Amino acid sequence: MPESRPVERGPISESRVRDHLANERTLLAWQRTALTILGLGFVVDRFALGGAGSAAVGSWLGLGLVALGSAVSGIGAYRYVKTEREIDDGIYRSSTTIHLILTAAIVTGAIGLAVFLAVTPAR
16 A cells, blocks of 8 residues: 655745755657557558558567557656655666666667668658
8 A cells, every 4th residue: 555645735845845846847749759659559450551561560560669658658657756756855866777778678669760761661
């Protein structure tokens, strides 16, 4: 069962409010990115053309992009909650590892999409 956090009462400093608002904007950026990747995955999956082999590859690539978009959304939500708590506790630390892993996944997906587009004949 999740640990309940005490509700803070009293005035909140302006800088803390700005930090929380920036955290919310960051969450929205994660979600916009996730929706973009999901949309790209849908387009790749639905409009994969070519022979039977390239259509199957396009479908798998599209499904992979949809999965990546879902992961980006989940990671964004996780980072939002974690950062929210860290701001409240005054112990915020940036998470380089998760950003590097996500970047590697997006670069891998982009390379896969580029290869797919290179080997699939245009119609």
